[in-house]
Amino acid sequence: MRNKGVLSLVAVGLFASSLSVGVVKAEGNENELARNALESQNEKPLKKRFIDSKTFNQIKKEVTGSQANSVKGFRKMSRSSSDEDYIYEIEYNDDFDSANNSSFKKVTIGQLLPLYDVDFSKVVVPSDGVLLVAGSASSYAIDLGFAAVQKNYVDNSNLEYLGSEYEDDVELRAYDVKKGTYYIGVYDQDYEYDIDDNTEDDMYAIATGFVDDVEPSKPTVNKVDNNDKVVTGKSEASSTVIVKNGSKVLGSAKATSKGTFSVNIAVQKAGTKLSITAKDSAGNVSSSASVTVADVIAPSKPTIKKVDDNDKVVTGKAEASSTVTVKAGSKTLGSAKANSKGTYSVKIKAQKKGTTLSVTARDKAGNISSKATTKVVKH
Incomplete structure (x- = not known):
């Protein structure tokens, strides 16, 4: 499952090194198109800042743990594509329109039969961030190849391959993605050499994870004066808004589902500079917005x-x-x-x-x- 095929293809230059911009028409064998997609995502080390170790370890554990039950479970599932623990691929799922649904909460288990079989599953990414895809095979009969792509192999900035990590027979691939729907293509790289050694006992497992690493936009803040006991404005929906005077926290509150916020504070002196940040549920913190407390209080009578x-x-x-x-x-x-x-x-x-x-x-x-x-x- 070490992607031996990718390395050999790069070495002998049998396939193009990248996809052309735009849509690649699905002409010919879908397996070859999937191989070309994977080839464009050639092996490169995944930079540490893109690796969420907790998510990586979790999906690696899920993939590894699925292997013992995969064959038994797959045979049990006759009409349903899922059970309590796993999702089992259902044919026909050899192209984008017939792709199976996947889940961040469950491992997908499947077979690559007959020869030249390609399986597709789709994953819905809830917001901009990093999509993680981990894969492993139950035997060496499958030289597992997989890649995340856009429908019809559209190539644009919505999906950017970041690199891969390999550990304990599990490969992890990471992608910088925008919110939307993506497809995981899976195939056996042995097919390149017309090797037909897969049996019904040879299974693969694919798991997906998502890391929200995108900081919220800088909040907008309404005018604050030296009579005000609240700071109001707009920020990312449901984010936690924090108001500070220097390093001192004056108050915090959760923004509404529409992004409006109202943070209670003590009245501040005119000229005080307040900083306002938004923190999302993943812990990402926005850049700081600032507002200077306006003076609206008239002087005392001379x-x-x-x-x-x-x-x-x-x-x-x-x-x-x-x-x-x-x-x-x-x-x-x-x-x-x-x-x-x-x-x-x-x-x-x-x-x-x-x-x-x-x-x-x-x-x-x-x-x-x-x-x-x-x-x-x-x-």
């Missing part, structure tokens, strides 16, 4: 010291660094910036006794305080 009809300045206290404006009615008499301690001094022309002055403070965000008033007194 205080004003006594102003007489000789004074050319108005003084008092306001919000630190706010801009203080002095008016007589609708006429602006002057403005100045309060210092870091909040004291201000606004130059004006001396005003007549009894004139009502109004003083407001405006912060950097443009929020304006309520008016403080005073009447000019006689010196």
Whole structure:
């Protein structure tokens, strides 16, 4: 089952090394097309970052464990294609339209009879990620060849062969896939040499697994101000959304099935930068979205010291660094910036006794305080 045939084909160059872009018409023997598909996925080591050891070990265990019961079980299954533990291939399944259904939860067991038999099963991938296909045979009469392909051998970026691993007579092949339906083609590579040594006791087992290694998209976040006690927005459906201030977690919540989220937090100061990430059920974490807490709270009403009809300045206290404006009615008499301690001094022309002055403070965000008033007194 070591894919001896693939190595020999590469060595002598009997078949093309890759499929052409587009659709390959299923002309001639389906077995040859399956061999060509496998040939295009020549042996290359699978990079460690693509191997989910837990999934690999599980499907290897499933494939290995199926061999002892495969012949007995296959003979028992007369009308049904599955039992509690396995799925048994049902002929005719020699092309895409007649492919058997497979499952990530059960091993598929089959025979490669008669000579030149090819079996197809289809697998539905729930989301973008890595499709794993493991295979093994019960005897050396089967030099097992298998490959994941798209219907009619379409060749595009929806399915990319990543490489293979071989351990304990089980081969694992990995594919970078988009969400969709794919087909597992299985054949005996001995057929290349017209060797007809398979019996009803010679079985193969194929198992599939899926690894979601695709991080969610970066969340979108609605405006957050210094009155808000929730952060809202959109992220991947059912993902867990986490809101942080630096390294401190302020809160987390699960997004709805439509992707909307609402995370409760404590009110944050204006200017605070929040980071928001989404984590899916597989543990993949999105890149961070950020939002700066907006200032929507107006400054407190300024205080004003006594102003007489000789004074050319108005003084008092306001919000630190706010801009203080002095008016007589609708006429602006002057403005100045309060210092870091909040004291201000606004130059004006001396005003007549009894004139009502109004003083407001405006912060950097443009929020304006309520008016403080005073009447000019006689010196």
